[in-house]
Amino acid sequence: MSAAMTAGRAPAASKPATATPRRVPLLSQPRVQRVIYPLAVGVVLVGLWQALVTAMELPPYLVPSPYLMVQTLFTDWAALGGALFTTLKITVFSFVLATIVGVLVSFLFVQSKRIETALFPYAVLLQVTPIVAVAPLIIIWVKNPTAAMVVCAALVALFPIISNTTLGLRSVDPDLQSYFKLNHATRWQQLVRLRIPSALPYFFGGLRISSGLALIGAVVAEFVAGTGGQGAGLAYQILQSGFQLNIPRMFAALLLISLTGVALFVLMAWLTKLALGSWHASELSQD
Amino acid sequence: MNRIDPEVFAPPPHTASAVPAVEILSAQKTYPNGTQALLPVDMRIAEGEFVTLLGPSGCGKSTLLKMVAGMLEPTDGRLLVWRKPVQQIEQTGRKMAFVFQAPTLMPWASVQTNVRLPLDLAGVPRREADARVAESLELVGLAKFADALPRALSGGMQMRVSIARGLVTQPDLLLMDEPFGALDEITRHKLDADLLELWRKKKLTVIFVTHSIHEAVFLSSRVVMMAARPGRVVEEFHIDEPYPRTPDFMVSPQFARHAKRLQDSLLRASSLNEEVDA
Numbered sequence: 001m002s003a004a005m006t007a008g009r010a011p012a013a014s015k016p017a018t019a020t021p022r023r024v025p026l027l028s029q030p031r032v033q034r035v036i037y038p039l040a041v042g043v044v045l046v047g048l049w050q051a052l053v054t055a056m057e058l059p060p061y062l063v064p065s066p067y068l069m070v071q072t073l074f075t076d077w078a079a080l081g082g083a084l085f086t087t088l089k090i091t092v093f094s095f096v097l098a099t100i101v102g103v104l105v106s107f108l109f110v111q112s113k114r115i116e117t118a119l120f121p122y123a124v125l126l127q128v129t130p131i132v133a134v135a136p137l138i139i140i141w142v143k144n145p146t147a148a149m150v151v152c153a154a155l156v157a158l159f160p161i162i163s164n165t166t167l168g169l170r171s172v173d174p175d176l177q178s179y180f181k182l183n184h185a186t187r188w189q190q191l192v193r194l195r196i197p198s199a200l201p202y203f204f205g206g207l208r209i210s211s212g213l214a215l216i217g218a219v220v221a222e223f224v225a226g227t228g229g230q231g232a233g234l235a236y237q238i239l240q241s242g243f244q245l246n247i248p249r250m251f252a253a254l255l256l257i258s259l260t261g262v263a264l265f266v267l268m269a270w271l272t273k274l275a276l277g278s279w280h281a282s283e284l285s286q287d
Numbered sequence: 288m289n290r291i292d293p294e295v296f297a298p299p300p301h302t303a304s305a306v307p308a309v310e311i312l313s314a315q316k317t318y319p320n321g322t323q324a325l326l327p328v329d330m331r332i333a334e335g336e337f338v339t340l341l342g343p344s345g346c347g348k349s350t351l352l353k354m355v356a357g358m359l360e361p362t363d364g365r366l367l368v369w370r371k372p373v374q375q376i377e378q379t380g381r382k383m384a385f386v387f388q389a390p391t392l393m394p395w396a397s398v399q400t401n402v403r404l405p406l407d408l409a410g411v412p413r414r415e416a417d418a419r420v421a422e423s424l425e426l427v428g429l430a431k432f433a434d435a436l437p438r439a440l441s442g443g444m445q446m447r448v449s450i451a452r453g454l455v456t457q458p459d460l461l462l463m464d465e466p467f468g469a470l471d472e473i474t475r476h477k478l479d480a481d482l483l484e485l486w487r488k489k490k491l492t493v494i495f496v497t498h499s500i501h502e503a504v505f506l507s508s509r510v511v512m513m514a515a516r517p518g519r520v521v522e523e524f525h526i527d528e529p530y531p532r533t534p535d536f537m538v539s540p541q542f543a544r545h546a547k548r549l550q551d552s553l554l555r556a557s558s559l560n561e562e563v564d565a
Contacts, residue, residue, distance in 0.1 A: 175391040178358055182385055185406045193407075197395045276395075 064248040069255060072248040080237060080249070084256050087218055087233040090146065091260070094153030095214035099207065101154070102161030109162070110169040110195070127159035130151070131217060135224040145225055149233075153217030157210040161203075168202025169195050204272040211264040219257060291505065305333035308381075308492040309355055309459055314349050314364035315428060316518075323517035324350050330511065330520070334459075337486055337493045341500065341549065342556070347518020348496045349464050355494060356385050356419065361510070368460065383460040384453035388468055390445035392437040392452075396447060398424070399433040403453045409456075423455040425484065443474035446522050450478075461486075463495045467502070476534070477508040479505055487530060500553070504545045505537060514556035521556045 026032055046066045052058070053065040060068055073080060105123070109116040135152045142148035172194055180190050222235030234253045241250035299380055309332040316325040325347035332338050340348040353359040354366055357373035365372070369379040376383055384405075394399045399420055406416040424430045427447040437445055446466060453461060463482075467475040478504060486493050497503055503510045504526055512522040528536065536542055 173391065175387045175389060176393065177406075179385070179387070179391055180408070182356060182358060183405050185408045189408055193404075194393075197393065200395075 019229070061245045061247050064251055068248050071252040073252040073255065080252060080256060083232055083234045083253065087215075087222065087235070087257070088260060089216045090149050090153055090218040090221065090233065091264070093150045094217060094261050095211055095264075097150060097154040098161055098210055099212060100159035102158050102206070103165055103203075103211075105162050106165035107171060109166045115264065116166065123159060123162050126155060131156050131220055132224060135221055139225050149218060149221035149225055152221035153214050156217030156220070157214040160209040160213065161206040164202045164206030164209075165199055165227055167175045168199030171202065172198045197200055204268070204275060207269045208265065208272065210260055211268050215257070215261050215264060222246075302438060305335075306329050306336045308336070308368065309353070309494065310365075310367040311351070312365045312367070314351070314354055315364050316347065316354065316359065316363040317362045325354075326517050326519040326547050328520050332492065332494065334492055335490055337483075337495065337506055337508045339503040339510045340494065340496045340513060341496060341498065341503045341553075342513030342518075343515050343553070345515035345518065346513035347515075348513050350518065351513075352462050352464050352494060352496050356383065369480070378496075381460065382405075382456050382458040383462065384456055384458035385467045386449055386453045386461070386463040388465040390442075390449040391435065392445060392448055394437055397434050397436060398429060398440070398448050401437065401448055402455050404452060419455050423451040426454060427451045427481070429509060441474075443470050443478060446478060448468060450482070450485075454489070457489075458488050460494060461491050461493045463493065465496050465498070468497070468499075472498075475502070480534070482506065483530065500546050500549045501537070503506075503549060504542055505532060512552045512556060522552045522553070 029037065040088040050065050050067060053063055064072070089217070107118075109119065111281070131152055134155070138151050138155075139145065139148045142151055176194060177190070180194055219235045223239065226236070226239065234257050237253040238250050241247065241253065309330070311328050311332075313327040313329055314325070315323075315327040317323050323451075328351060340351060342348050350359060354361050355368070355373065357366075363475060368376050368383065369381050373378050373383070393404070396404075398415075402423055403420045404417050411419075414560040421430065424433055427450055429444065429447055429451060432440060432444065437448065440448065450466070467478050470478065482493075483506060485491065493506075495503075495506060497504070507526050510524040510526060511520055512524065513519060514521045524545070526540055528545075
């Protein structure tokens with residue numbers, strides 16, 4: 001009996017998970033290429049920029065050289081570092097808020113098609129109304145300026161989480177769903193064992209988009225609020241630099257915003273890999 | 288109009304006295320748009336039978352199987368499992384398992400967790416469940432792959448996991464919807480042979496859907512031929528050949544004779560079809 005059942009071991013599965021890497025020239029390895037290629041483009045662009053500024057003798061109040069920009073970043077760190085912290089704080093708070101609210105709304109939506117049909121247009125309405133237009137109202141309504149800015153940024157970041165998570169919670173393999181029903185699975189069991197795991201790839205896709213949007217929302221909210229003083233953010237630094245024609249500092253603040261965005265994206269990609277890692281097709285290496 | 292002479296479908300004499308595992312009483316399916324997926328079917332399947340539903344696509348064989356499982360409601364008629372509606376199968380002390388055409392595994396969960404799913408859903412204590420999962424995986428020859436993720440396995444192995452998940456509840460009735468349809472010929476033969484072993488060893492009652500004549504002859508004690516547009520049962524065949532059936536059986540004259548009969552019946556069913564169309 002068992003002889004009949006144990007014989008079949010398909011060759012596909014007997015291969016170990018990680019094949020020992022053959023000696024490939026360093027530059028041919030996709031991992032190295034993924035770093036080297038964009039880096040090379042960056043170096044060329046920055047070099048060109050520096051060369052042009054030097055050759056054409058552009059004044060720093062029009063276009064500062066990259067070198068001056070980095071230098072300013074260090075000399076003005078006292079102001080810029082604090083501003084970075086403020087912007088980062090608003091971004092992270094609004095992102096967390098958007099995630100919590102977005103997930104809750106999605107769970108509400110998938111409870112019944114009627115609820116979703118009734119409420120989804122309002123989620124869209126929230127998404128299509130420009131935050132710049134709504135922000136002044138929110139800033140009037142919410143006393144605490146930080147809280148007001150968090151609300152603004154959260155509104156910007158909310159929609160992708162709602163739409164992606166809702167889609168994910170609905171994207172269950174119909175046969176697998178039948179199987180659960182056939183086995184008299186309760187609603188709770190279906191949610192925890194089937195819907196949530198099925199939704200995770202979509203949810204993380206939403207997080208990746210929303211993390212960037214939270215940063216954009218935070219900067220826009222700061223612009224609109226225009227609050228200066230002690231707890232001012234990077235947007236305020238940019239505004240101030242514009243008034244004072246301190247263009248190198250403006251560039252330094254811009255650089256910080258970009259770097260923050262990239263850092264958020266990398267963090268989300270890493271989280272996605274951590275959560276889905278081995279099973280989802282989107283995380284399989286193409287190597 | 289297309290009602291089939293009930294005489295043809297009277298239970299065969301040698302199963303009439305046995306305990307009926309499944310009784311299909313004039314069950315039919317019409318979709319809301321008026322499409323007749325299945326004309327009324329009457330069938331009795333005795334305990335321990337291996338019945339194959341054979342026919343071209345669109346003949347309603349999957350529909351019939353899903354009605355037996357309770358996944359689809361018949362528009363009219365009744366289906367009984369050990370003389371109870373399938374929703375009340377627990378009262379009979381019997382269990383049913385369903386194996387889909389695709390492996391239908393949870394891609395995020397290990398083989399072990401996948402096989403344990405029906406036990407987890409039923410609230411079987413973890414220790415007992417794990418023991419039964421190990422036993423079930425042993426049975427399909429996948430004990431070594433308990434911790435693997437489904438995507439690390441070949442198609443045939445994933446199907447074995449799906450069968451192990453079906454067997455882990457120790458079912459009395461196994462419903463299989465073209466389970467090996469997507470596999471290559473060699474893997475399919477292998478799994479067919481393994482399935483027969485399990486059927487004999489566990490004294491299962493099996494209803495097996497396929498569109499392969501060879502698979503039907505090799506596996507079944509009885510073949511139910513179905514035709515399409517509208518879906519209906521047209522003929523029944525008893526494959527009165529002894530078990531165990533070996534690969535030699537597949538090249539024997541008897542096998543060819545049975546296959547020929549089924550082939551002719553399938554052609555007749557198709558020509559019937561043209562009359563219906565005309």
